[in-house]
Amino acid sequence: MKKAPNPSLQEMLATERRARLAAEQLLESKHAELTRANRRLGMHARQLTDEILQQRREVREVRSEAAALKGQASQAQKDLERAHRQATVAERRLWDALETIQDGFAVFNRRDQLLIANRAYLSLFDGLDGIRPGITYGELLQLLVDEGVVDIGAETPGSWLDMMLERWHGDRIEPMVLRLWNDTYVKLMDRRGQDGDLVSLVLDITDTIRYEREIEDARQRAEAAARAKAAFLANMSHEIRTPMNGVVGMSDLLIESDLDEEQRLYAETIKNSAEALLVIINDVLDYSKIEAEKLVLHPEPFDLERAIHEILVLLQSSAGEKGLDLLVDYDMFLPTRFVADPGRIRQILTNLIGNAVKFTVTGHVLVRVTGYHQEDGPFFNLHVTVEDTGIGIAADKLGLIFGEFSQVEDERNRKFEGTGLGLAITQQLVGMMGGEIWVDSVPGEGSCFGFQLTIPEVEPPVATDFSLPGGLHSAMVVDDLPINRMILEKQLTAMGLRVATYRSAMAALNDDPGRFDLVLFDNDMAEMDGLAFAARLRAKGGANPVILMTANPSHLDAHEADLQGIFAVVQKPMLRRDLHLRLHELADAISAAAARPAPAARPRMRLLAAEDNKTNQLVFSKMIKQLDLDVTFANDGIEAVELFRSVAPHLVFMDISMPQMDGKEATRRIREIEARDGLERTPICALTAHAMEGDDQGILEAGLDFYLTKPLRRQEILDRIRAHVPEGIEIDRPEEAPG
Numbered sequence: 001m002k003k004a005p006n007p008s009l010q011e012m013l014a015t016e017r018r019a020r021l022a023a024e025q026l027l028e029s030k031h032a033e034l035t036r037a038n039r040r041l042g043m044h045a046r047q048l049t050d051e052i053l054q055q056r057r058e059v060r061e062v063r064s065e066a067a068a069l070k071g072q073a074s075q076a077q078k079d080l081e082r083a084h085r086q087a088t089v090a091e092r093r094l095w096d097a098l099e100t101i102q103d104g105f106a107v108f109n110r111r112d113q114l115l116i117a118n119r120a121y122l123s124l125f126d127g128l129d130g131i132r133p134g135i136t137y138g139e140l141l142q143l144l145v146d147e148g149v150v151d152i153g154a155e156t157p158g159s160w161l162d163m164m165l166e167r168w169h170g171d172r173i174e175p176m177v178l179r180l181w182n183d184t185y186v187k188l189m190d191r192r193g194q195d196g197d198l199v200s201l202v203l204d205i206t207d208t209i210r211y212e213r214e215i216e217d218a219r220q221r222a223e224a225a226a227r228a229k230a231a232f233l234a235n236m237s238h239e240i241r242t243p244m245n246g247v248v249g250m251s252d253l254l255i256e257s258d259l260d261e262e263q264r265l266y267a268e269t270i271k272n273s274a275e276a277l278l279v280i281i282n283d284v285l286d287y288s289k290i291e292a293e294k295l296v297l298h299p300e301p302f303d304l305e306r307a308i309h310e311i312l313v314l315l316q317s318s319a320g321e322k323g324l325d326l327l328v329d330y331d332m333f334l335p336t337r338f339v340a341d342p343g344r345i346r347q348i349l350t351n352l353i354g355n356a357v358k359f360t361v362t363g364h365v366l367v368r369v370t371g372y373h374q375e376d377g378p379f380f381n382l383h384v385t386v387e388d389t390g391i392g393i394a395a396d397k398l399g400l401i402f403g404e405f406s407q408v409e410d411e412r413n414r415k416f417e418g419t420g421l422g423l424a425i426t427q428q429l430v431g432m433m434g435g436e437i438w439v440d441s442v443p444g445e446g447s448c449f450g451f452q453l454t455i456p457e458v459e460p461p462v463a464t465d466f467s468l469p470g471g472l473h474s475a476m477v478v479d480d481l482p483i484n485r486m487i488l489e490k491q492l493t494a495m496g497l498r499v500a501t502y503r504s505a506m507a508a509l510n511d512d513p514g515r516f517d518l519v520l521f522d523n524d525m526a527e528m529d530g531l532a533f534a535a536r537l538r539a540k541g542g543a544n545p546v547i548l549m550t551a552n553p554s555h556l557d558a559h560e561a562d563l564q565g566i567f568a569v570v571q572k573p574m575l576r577r578d579l580h581l582r583l584h585e586l587a588d589a590i591s592a593a594a595a596r597p598a599p600a601a602r603p604r605m606r607l608l609a610a611e612d613n614k615t616n617q618l619v620f621s622k623m624i625k626q627l628d629l630d631v632t633f634a635n636d637g638i639e640a641v642e643l644f645r646s647v648a649p650h651l652v653f654m655d656i657s658m659p660q661m662d663g664k665e666a667t668r669r670i671r672e673i674e675a676r677d678g679l680e681r682t683p684i685c686a687l688t689a690h691a692m693e694g695d696d697q698g699i700l701e702a703g704l705d706f707y708l709t710k711p712l713r714r715q716e717i718l719d720r721i722r723a724h725v726p727e728g729i730e731i732d733r734p735e736e737a738p739g
């Protein structure tokens with residue numbers, strides 16, 4: 001072997017240096033490797049830490065959730081237990097309750113098997129052993145029949161069972177009553193539930209049935225007694241009537257005979273008392289006849305409107321004494337002839353209208369008839385009401401007044417006579433005719449009694465034609481009563497007229513009354529009577545016919561009415577037919593007059609007489625009746641001044657003492673008018689009651705020219721008139737003219 005030369009130190013150093021360098025480089029690279037590894041490790045560790053934290057968090061959450069769930073589970077458990085306890089209590093209570101009630105209670109399932117039944121249910125069947133849960137309804141019924149628990153009446157057991165099962169399986173199970181062997185009564189009430197179960201109730205109604213039977217017995221006994229009593233009363237009243245007729249008839253004859261004052265008074269008292277007694281007896285007789293079911297209706301044709309009218313005419317005098325207006329509003333489109341018992345219809349109407357007049361002190365009584373034709377046949381449904389403005393009836397008494405012997409007890413009322421039977425009879429009669437009666441009332445304002453009836457029209461029906469021939473087109477209605485204006489307007493409009501209504505004579509006079517073809521004037525107004533109205537209408541140049549309506553035609557001076565061109569005086573209330581007849585006559589007269597040339601008008605002397613007293617007006621007009629004059633009355637000084645212009649009188653008679661404005665003042669104003677308008681001085685003659693010394697001077701100073709003292713003497717008046725007849729005018733009537 002070749003021995004290697006010995007290295008020099010330098011070489012050794014270089015080698016060593018190289019080795020060291022290499023070592024250092026290695027170290028460095030290892031170091032870098034380590035650092036990298038370290039960093040990776042760090043990152044990893046951090047990631048690990050994060051994961052651990054995350055997991056811890058999740059574990060915590062899961063734990064708390066688990067804890068919560070555990071809590072909930074135990075709550076649910078507790079709730080369940082409580083619900084269970086409650087259900088048990090409720091069931092026990094329900095069952096206790098079912099056991100406590102005295103009625104039988106049972107439930108059957110959809111296969112008709114008894115599920116449960118309370119003791120009451122079981123005991124109703126006399127404690128039959130077989131009746132226990134599990135038994136079917138059919139078996140239960142069979143047991144009842146076999147053991148004779150139930151009274152099946154005349155039925156055979158088979159048919160009874162069939163009937164009961166059919167009922168049980170029906171859609172709606174009707175209640176039914178069974179009689180049991182021991183004379184108790186039970187009522188079965190069964191109802192099917194939604195799931196097919198059937199609840200069955202069995203009520204013991206023995207007491208109720210017994211009670212009903214007792215009531216029915218008592219009612220029959222009471223009715224029999226009432227009928228017997230009524231029959232007795234009817235016989236008695238009839239027996240009493242015969243001698244009473246003797247008393248009335250004989251006292252009538254007695255009054256006719258020659259009696260002195262005192263004897264006449266006695267006889268009249270006997271007659272009046274007997275008549276009053278007869279009215280009472282008739283009421284009692286009627287009432288007991290109805291009660292005893294002995295009253296028979298006799299339907300026959302009659303005229304309803306006329307019946308009402310006749311009753312009103314009979315009541316007119318007592319209404320007139322109180323100043324009551326009696327009015328009828330009979331539906332224009334309703335027939336008047338019907339079939340019913342006319343006597344009884346009159347009785348009903350007389351009672352209601354009579355009461356209305358009796359219990360009314362001021363105002364009016366209005367009978368209104370309306371109705372409609374039923375679909376088929378001749379039947380009409382009629383409504384008749386009787387309305388008054390009387391004392392009225394308190395609300396708590398309204399229900400009682402149709403009872404027998406009932407009279408409203410209060411001090412306002414007891415001054416009225418009566419039996420208290422009228423309305424009871426009226427109600428019964430309306431009931432017998434198949435109708436109904438009722439009443440409305442406001443104390444202090446009035447009452448309205450009404451009844452409704454369905455009765456046939458007389459066949460063949462009489463056509464109601466209210467049309468008028470030509471010539472009449474318009475009418476003026478003057479009436480202070482709004483209802484009357486309304487009724488007349490309705491009637492006249494239905495007759496084809498144009499109608500204007502006025503509440504007072506003055507309102508009518510101020511509105512050119514001459515332009516109407518006809519004036520209908522209410523003569524019973526306080527303001528001015530029909531004759532005075534007509535006179536003023538004429539003074540204004542109105543030549544139209546006037547029809548006066550009055551409750552008392554006899555109070556009117558026919559001759560005077562004639563003079564003022566009053567076409568007709570009709571009695572209120574008017575039948576529709578009568579009104580139509582009058583207007584028809586008038587229309588005919590107008591047509592006839594139109595066909596003939598008008599006679600030349602004769603000029604007449606115009607007189608104005610101011611006098612506030614109606615009687616004095618009447619006296620005055622009678623005194624001058626024989627002369628052909630155009631007289632206008634003024635009711636006071638103011639009217640006298642007003643009329644002075646329109647009438648332009650040839651002579652004025654002036655009462656001195658008048659309300660509103662006296663005769664002296666009126667004369668002063670007339671003189672002023674004359675002076676202002678440059679008129680000739682009109683002679684004015686004072687009529688005075690003051691025949692006192694020195695009075696004449698005051699009168700003449702006021703501008704009056706003459707004076708006459710009351711009481712007036714005809715000759716003085718006639719002389720005064722004759723002294724002032726204007727030239728060219730004749731005041732003696734043509735037919736009475738001398739020679």
Ligand code: ADP
Nearest residue numbers: 355356359392401407408418419420421422423
């Ligand atoms: P009477 O014979 O007393 O009039 P009714 O039976 O006819 O008997 O009437 C009974 C009572 O009803 C009357 O006494 C009266 O108190 C009251 N009554 C009847 N109609 C009216 C009426 N139109 N206004 C006020 N009260 C009336």
